[in-house]
Structure formats: C-alpha cells, structure tokens
Amino acid sequence: xxxxxxxxxxxxxxxxxxxxxxxxxxxxxxxxxxxxxxxxxxxxxxxxxxxxxxxxxxxxxxxxxxxxxxxxxxxxxxxxxxxxxxxxxxxxxxxxxxxxxxxxxxxxxxxxxxxxxxxxxxxxxxxxxxxxxxxxxxxxxxxxxxxxxxxxxxxxxxxxxxxxxxxxxxxxxxxxxxxxxxxxxxxxxxxxxxxxxxxxxxxxxxxxxxxxxxxxxxxxxxxxxxxxxxxxxxxxxxxxx
Amino acid sequence: xxxxxxxxxxxxxxxxxxxxxxxxxxxxxxxxxxxxxxxxxxxxxxxxxxxxxxxxxxxxxxxxxxxxxxxxxxxxxxxxxxxxxxxxxxxxxxxxxxxxxxxxxxxxxxxxxxxxxxxxxxxxxxxxxxxxxxxxxxxxxxxxxxxxxxxxxxxxxxxxxxxxxxxxxxxxxxxxxxxxxxxxxxxxxxxxxxxxxxxxxxxxxxxxxxxxxxxxxxxxxxxxxxxxxxxxxxxxxxxxxxxxxxxxxxxxxxxxxxxxxxxxxxxxxxxxxxxxxxxxxxxxxxxxxxxxxxxxxxxxxxxxxxxxxxxxxxxxxxxxxxxxxxxxxxxxxxxxxxxxxxxxxxxxxxxxxxxxxxxxxxxxxxxxxxxxxxxxxxxxxxxxxxxxxxxxxxxxxxxxxxxxxxxxxxxxxxxxxxx
Ligand SMILES: Nc1ncnc2c1ncn2[C@@H]1O[C@H](COP(=O)(O)OP(=O)(O)O)[C@@H](O)[C@H]1O
Ligand SMILES: [Mg+2]
Numbered sequence: 001x002x003x004x005x006x007x008x009x010x011x012x013x014x015x016x017x018x019x020x021x022x023x024x025x026x027x028x029x030x031x032x033x034x035x036x037x038x039x040x041x042x043x044x045x046x047x048x049x050x051x052x053x054x055x056x057x058x059x060x061x062x063x064x065x066x067x068x069x070x071x072x073x074x075x076x077x078x079x080x081x082x083x084x085x086x087x088x089x090x091x092x093x094x095x096x097x098x099x100x101x102x103x104x105x106x107x108x109x110x111x112x113x114x115x116x117x118x119x120x121x122x123x124x125x126x127x128x129x130x131x132x133x134x135x136x137x138x139x140x141x142x143x144x145x146x147x148x149x150x151x152x153x154x155x156x157x158x159x160x161x162x163x164x165x166x167x168x169x170x171x172x173x174x175x176x177x178x179x180x181x182x183x184x185x186x187x188x189x190x191x192x193x194x195x196x197x198x199x200x201x202x203x204x205x206x207x208x209x210x211x212x213x214x215x216x217x218x219x220x221x222x223x224x225x226x227x228x229x230x231x232x233x234x235x236x237x238x239x240x241x
Numbered sequence: 242x243x244x245x246x247x248x249x250x251x252x253x254x255x256x257x258x259x260x261x262x263x264x265x266x267x268x269x270x271x272x273x274x275x276x277x278x279x280x281x282x283x284x285x286x287x288x289x290x291x292x293x294x295x296x297x298x299x300x301x302x303x304x305x306x307x308x309x310x311x312x313x314x315x316x317x318x319x320x321x322x323x324x325x326x327x328x329x330x331x332x333x334x335x336x337x338x339x340x341x342x343x344x345x346x347x348x349x350x351x352x353x354x355x356x357x358x359x360x361x362x363x364x365x366x367x368x369x370x371x372x373x374x375x376x377x378x379x380x381x382x383x384x385x386x387x388x389x390x391x392x393x394x395x396x397x398x399x400x401x402x403x404x405x406x407x408x409x410x411x412x413x414x415x416x417x418x419x420x421x422x423x424x425x426x427x428x429x430x431x432x433x434x435x436x437x438x439x440x441x442x443x444x445x446x447x448x449x450x451x452x453x454x455x456x457x458x459x460x461x462x463x464x465x466x467x468x469x470x471x472x473x474x475x476x477x478x479x480x481x482x483x484x485x486x487x488x489x490x491x492x493x494x495x496x497x498x499x500x501x502x503x504x505x506x507x508x509x510x511x512x513x514x515x516x517x518x519x520x521x522x523x524x525x526x527x528x529x530x531x532x533x534x535x536x537x538x539x540x541x542x543x544x545x546x547x548x549x550x551x552x553x554x555x556x557x558x559x560x561x562x563x564x565x566x567x568x569x570x571x572x573x574x575x576x577x578x579x580x581x582x583x584x585x586x587x588x589x590x591x592x593x594x595x596x597x598x599x600x601x602x603x604x605x606x607x608x609x610x611x612x613x614x615x616x617x618x619x620x621x622x623x624x625x626x627x628x629x630x631x632x633x634x635x636x637x638x639x640x641x642x643x644x645x646x647x648x649x650x651x652x653x654x655x656x657x658x659x660x
Pocket of ligand 1: 019020024026028046047048049050051052053054055657
C-alpha cells in the first residue's frame with residue numbers, strides 16, 4: 001500500500017445535508033466525517049436511499065452542504081462562489097454516473113474533448129489527449145462515432161475517458177458499473193485500479209457488488225446517512241460477512 | 242467563458258436537430274418575408290403618392306385668405322374663464338377673394354431662401370360645355386412658363402405642351418376626365434360660362450393626363466388673363482404657388498412666407514394632411530399585423546428551445562459537473578436562438594425580395610388616388626433593416642427564457658431523478 005499523504009484530498013467534517021423544507025424536511029446526512037488521502041481507491045457501500053449519491057454530489061462540489069464542511073484538496077467548498085466551484089469541478093474532479101450522459105450530437109472524441117476545451121486547452125491539444133485516452137480504453141477505432149452507435153459498455157468507457165480528461169485529482173463514480181455486464185464492469189474496475197496505482201489518482205466508487213468492492217483499498221459503509229463502518233477492504237468485508 | 246466552444250456546441254445542436262431548426266428558422270423567415278413585402282407595398286403606394294403630389298402640385302401655396310385668428314371679442318367672452326360677455330349670433334368676417342398686388346408678392350417670395358420658383362394662379366370653378374354636355378371644372382389661370390417652373394405639368398400633357406396656351410385667343414387644356422365627360426378631343430371648341438353672364442368659346446389645344454384621378458376629372462388650364470375674365474377677377478389673382486429646392490422644408494417655409502405676405506399659406510403636407518395621416522395609420526396597421534406574425538414565430542422559437550432545454554437536462558447536468566457555469570450554458574442556448582434569428586432573417590430577406598418583386602408584377606390595375614397597372618412596390622433597404630431588427634428582437638426575447646432556464650437548472654436534482 002502507498003503511504004497516505006499528510007493532507008487528505010477529500011475531507012468532510014460534520015457534513016449535514018438536508019433536503020426539502022417544512023413538512024417535507026428530510027435530513028439525509030447526519031454529520032459525516034471522513035478523510036481520503038491521495039491515491040486511495042475507495043468504495044462506498046450501503047443500502048439504497050442511505051445517502052450515498054447525496055454524499056458524492058457534495059464530494060464533487062456539485063452540491064453545497066447544509067451543515068459542516070467539505071474540503072477538496074484543502075479548499076472549503078462553502079467559501080467558493082459558483083464560478084470557483086465550476087472551476088474546481090473542471091480541474092480537480094472527474095464524475096462518472098450510472099448513466100453516461102454523453103452528448104448525443106457529438107462524437108466519442110468530441111465528448112472527451114469537452115472538459116479539455118472548457119478548461120482552456122487548444123483544439124489540437126484536446127484532440128491529442130482525448131484520442132490517447134480513448135485508445136487506452138480500447139476505443140481507438142471508434143473516435144468518430146456518435147454515442148448512439150456505440151454499445152452500452154463502450155459508451156460508459158467514453159464517459160470514463162471524459163472523466164479522466166483533465167487528469168483530475170479525484171474520480172467519483174456513482175454506481176459506474178451499475179448498468180454494465182460483469183465483463184464490462186471488470187474492465188472498468190481494472191482501469192480504476194491502474195489509475196490509483198500508477199497515476200496516484202484518488203478514486204471513490206459507489207457499488208453494491210461485493211466482488212467489485214473487494215478490489216478496492218478501503219470500504220466506507222453508510223446506513224441512514226451515517227458512516228457505520230470504515231476500514232481496509234478485507235476487514236470491512238469480513239465484518240459484513 | 243469560452244465563446245468558440247459555446248458556438249461549437251450551439252452549431253452542433255442546430256445542425257443535428259435539422260428538422261427542428263428548419264421549422265423555427267422557417268417561422269422567422271415567413272415573418273421577415275411578409276414584413277418586407279407588406280412594408281414595400283405600403284411605402285410603395287405612399288411613395289408614389291408623395292412623388293406625384295410634389296411633382297404635380299405646388300410645394301407651398303399662398304391663398305386669398307387669412308388664417309382663422311383670435312376674435313377681438315374672444316377674451317371678453319372667454320367661456321372657460323367665465324368671461325363677463327357672451328357673444329351670440331357672431332358672423333365670420335367677410336372673406337377676401339383676392340390677393341392684392343400679386344407682382345410685388347411674387348417679387349418678394351422669389352427672393353426668399355429655399356424658393357426655387359413662384360407663379361401666380363387664378364383658380365375658380367367654371368362650367369364647361371360642349372354641345373349639350375356640361376361639366377363643372379376647376380379652372381386654373383396660369384402663366385405657363387412660370388407655372389412649369391413650379392409644377393412640372395408638361396410631361397402629362399398629351400398632344401401638345403403647356404405653352405400652347407399662349408396661342409391665339411382662347412386656348413384651354415382640359416383634364417382627360419373632363420374631356421371624357423364632355424366627349425371632346427384636341428382641336429374641339431368648347432364653351433365656358435362667364436361670371437358676368439354669357440359664354441365664351443375656348444379651343445382645346447391639348448389634354449392633360451396625370452393619372453391622379455382627382456386632377457384629371459376636374460382641372461382645366463387657361464392663361465391668367467382669361468381666367469380673370471371668366472371668374473370676374475379684374476387684375477387680381479387668388480393664389481401664389483411655389484416650388485422649393487427641398488420639398489421636405491415646406492412646412493417651415495410656409496410659416497415664413499405667411500409671416501411675410503400676411504395671407505394664409507399652406508404647405509403640400511398640410512394640403513394633403515388627410516391622405517398622409519391615412520398612410521401613417523396604414524403603416525401602423527401593417528407593422529401591427531406583421532409584428533403579430535413575428536410574435537407567433539417568436540413563440541415557435543420559445544417552444545422549440547424550451548423543449549430542447551428540457552430534453553437536454555441530463556446532458557446539461559453533466560456539462561455542469563464538467564465545470565460549465567450557468568452563464569456558459571445559458572449563453573450556448575441563447576446563441577442557438579440568435580442563430581435561428583439570423584438564419585431566419587437571411588432566408589426571409591431573400592424570400593421577401595422575390596415575393597416583393599413578384600407581387601409587383603401582378604397585373605392589378607389601380608385607379609383612384611394613384612393610377613398604375615400593378616401594385617406599386619418600394620423594395621427598399623429600409624424595409625429589410627426594420628424586418629431584421631424586429632426579427633432579431635423577437636428571437637432574442639424568445640431565447641432569453643429557455644437560456645436562463647438551462648443555465649439555472651439544478652444538476653443534482655436532475656441526477657437524482659435519473660439515478
Ligand atoms: N428532493 C428530496 N427531498 C427530500 N428527500 C429526498 C429528496 N431527494 C432524495 N431524497 C431522499 O434522500 C435519501 C438519500 O438519497 P440518495 O443519496 O440518492 O441515496 P442512495 O444514493 O444511497 O440510494 C433518500 O432516502 C431519498 O428518499
Ligand atoms: Mg444513489
């Protein structure tokens with residue numbers, strides 16, 4: 001295992017998230033504390049409705065906390081305005097969702113170029129980087145295809161390439177393999193393992209699949225908006241039975 | 242912000258949803274096309290009327306009259322102020338049917354700045370007869386040379402010239418309508434009743450055909466001296482007509498002349514006020530109707546963009562998670578709306594040009610105020626500028642709402658809905 005760096009890349013302190021108002025008021029997260037160091041491959045597990053996605057949106061600066069704080073690379077998201085948060089998402093975060101949300105009018109290559117162009121890369125740089133990424137993910141011969149002409153597994157790999165485009169510090173996957181068959185899910189996890197080991201990128205993945213979770217370094221278990229277990233993968237899996 | 246990227250996204254959205262783009266572009270284009278055609282038609286008719294009016298009638302006319310002034314007793318009988326006296330059975334002051342010393346007046350107005358030419362007129366109603374046929378006519382006593390410098394009438398004279406009036410005693414040029422009513426042609430001799438009783442014979446030396454029905458069916462021209470005799474005017478005249486270097490200056494110059502000579506002086510705009518105000522109304526109606534078309538097109542864009550935005554919510558959420566700001570996204574959709582507007586203006590302008598030209602060739606003869614074989618179209622650039630401005634305004638307004646909506650959408654809410 002790689003030694004943790006002194007400062008965590010992702011950190012939450014007493015994180016609370018309340019949704020709805022009045023009678024519909026619903027506290028989803030009840031004070032979550034966690035710290036994830038650079039290069040760690042981490043799984044979040046928990047029953048449906050326990051607040052995993054809510055936590056992911058907060059960790060990715062897509063959402064703001066109702067209480068407590070989220071620190072991304074040491075910066076408190078509460079202190080950043082909308083534009084600064086957008087910049088954080090562009091440079092430091094790569095999102096992968098269960099559904100790929102590719103832009104249907106754009107080719108695989110153009111989809112992967114989007115975050116690069118948004119980040120200010122030249123068209124030539126973006127093209128080179130995007131085609132290299134897609135090549136690494138085995139899509140080198142499908143650069144010019146629009147999403148509608150790719151299989152589900154291929155689409156999800158394009159989405160992964162897109163999340164990696166700006167070499168983000170953190171890759172957040174909310175059930176990224178939830179829609180894929182075992183073979184494709186396997187491939188995706190292999191990519192994650194490689195990124196964490198070789199590029200020291202921090203990866204946080206929500207999964208329901210114990211076999212997939214087994215390939216991570218650490219598992220966080222959430223039940224009803226609270227972390228109920230947190231530790232090295234083997235130990236947590238043993239405790240889960 | 243990254244304009245090139247936003248343009249790229251907007252362009253791809255438009256080209257990939259080709260049918261939808263065509264429909265919204267088509268809506269704008271139809272609005273632009275009809276606005277151009279309608280305003281060409283309206284301004285064409287008005288332009289022709291104005292052109293013929295300033296060619297065929299004097300720019301400024303001095304009448305044998307005073308402008309209705311304040312009555313001497315008015316301030317005594319001020320009703321609003323509850324004045325002490327009420328005047329009953331008051332009669333208008335007797336009109337003066339002459340302009341005294343016309344030559345001196347002509348001399349002084351000719352020296353005024355902006356006045357190109359001036360001529361004396363003796364105008365009055367007369368009764369013309371040819372055999373058993375009789376018709377009323379407004380007789381103009383003119384000095385053909387001086388008159389021609391004020392109103393170009395020669396071009397409308399058939400079978401002769403205005404100066405033919407100088408020919409041996411008793412020549413008349415009658416309007417084509419008058420000639421028609423009397424059944425006379427050039428060379429015939431007609432009679433005119435004198436104010437003093439009796440008749441006098443006049444030889445028709447030419448026919449006047451201007452195309453303006455009101456003129457053709459009423460006028461007859463003779464020399465000043467002859468008209469004075471017919472109308473019993475002695476050596477006086479009752480009008481002085483003027484041509485200006487710049488016909489648009491007529492209202493101001495009329496005021497100046499009136500101050501100078503003391504008689505009521507009217508500009509061509511004042512004389513044709515009723516027509517000109519109808520044109521203003523007509524233009525207003527045109528713009529209201531075509532704006533209606535444009536607003537419908539605007540709702541089309543609004544509708545299509547809102548559908549597009551709603552349909553793209555998941556992608557927009559993803560774009561936000563990639564670091565696009567609300568402003569970026571709003572701008573991308575706004576650009577789409579503006580692009581639809583620009584395309585609509587381009588397509589609509591070219592369609593409008595051809596439609597206008599086509600309508601102008603339709604054989605729709607007109608009589609009345611203005612005579613023409615076709616509808617008179619004024620296919621001028623200004624119509625295009627106005628239509629383009631209206632279309633762009635409407636598309637921009639219609640794009641703002643969907644664009645803002647796209648920018649403000651909450652990505653988390655959308656992602657929750659799908660996950
Ligand atoms: N708009 C909302 N208002 C109130 N509660 C909500 C709203 N959206 C989701 N929730 C609730 O938040 C809880 C956590 O949702 P989520 O984070 O998606 O859980 P998970 O990803 O673990 O399945 C769920 O119990 C859900 O019912
Ligand atoms: Mg979830």
